[in-house]
Amino acid sequence: MTSDVSLAxxxxxxxxxxxxxxRLVATALLEQGAQVTIAGRNPHNVPAGADSAVVDLADGFTTAQLEGYAGVVVSVEPPTDDRGAEAVMHRGVAAVGEAAARTGARVVLVSQIYITREREHPEIAGIIVARARGEEALRAAGAVYTIVRPGWLTSANAGAVRLEQGDTGDGRTSRASVAAAVVAALGSAEAAGKTFEIYDAEGGAPVWDKEFAALAAD
Known part of the structure; x- marks a missing residue:
């Protein structure tokens, strides 16, 4: 079992x-004392205190790009065309997983619900299939990983959450709650090797280690 990790x-x-x-993930990491690099094809909107780097997953990802990092979060909007989605969400994510396995970096992938039910959304079925292939490639890569599957994203404040497994549900999820789950997963042994759906719920703030401990490993 992986030990808990201090993000500071x-x-x-x-x-x-x-x-x-x-950006919410990056800001939360900075607030915990972590060093953060914002990466993307055209990194912008960089929080104060963060660095930036150009990374285009459609062009692949190398071990050198991950050297020196304790962890990597993949939270990207998929291309709207099937070929682009395959390049980024499958092959790009696979390359990140392989690099993380070599360097020992921890990976948290932000995916989506309906990942096993693409026929219910034929208008984005190609994107969903590419995401599913990326998930499987990450699991097979040998890195320490967590896969977070939010529902339909909103801009609501973070609050109570409901974690599920099996991809049978539906619902809304605040981006703030997703970011909180991602950051908590980076530092929690209980989240390692697990895939879960996350939805907004009624109640108090989550105790993340308790939430993660109740989940089954992949």
């Missing part, structure tokens, strides 16, 4: 860190 002073790469969810 660790160095983390947030691929897609200029996006609405990725």
């Amino acid at each position: 002073d660790g160095k983390y790469l947030v691929i897609g860190g200029s996006g609405r969810t990725g």
Whole structure:
């Protein structure tokens, strides 16, 4: 079992860190004292205290790009065409997983619900299939990973959450709650090797290690 990790002073790469969810992840990591690099094809909207790097997963990803990092978060908007989605969400994610396995970096992938039910959304079926292939490639890569599958994303404040497994549900999820789950997973032994769906719920703030411990490993 992987030990819990202190995020303070660790160095983390947030691929897609200029996006609405990725920037929340980066900001939360900075607040915990981590060193953060925002990565993307055109990194912008970089929080104060963070660095930036150009990374295009469609062009692949190398071990050298991950050297020195304790962890990497992949939170990218998929291309709208099937070929582009395959290049980024499958082959690109696979390359990140392989690099992480070589360097020992931890990986948290932000995926989506309906990953096993693409026929229910034929308008984005190609994107969903590419995401599913990326998930499987990450599991097979040998890195320490967590896969977070949010529901339909909103801009609501973080709050109570409901974690599920099996990809049978539906619902909304605040980006802030996704970011909180991602950052918690980076530092939690209980989240290693697990895939889960996350939805907004009624109640108090989550105790993340307790939530993660209740999940089954992949």
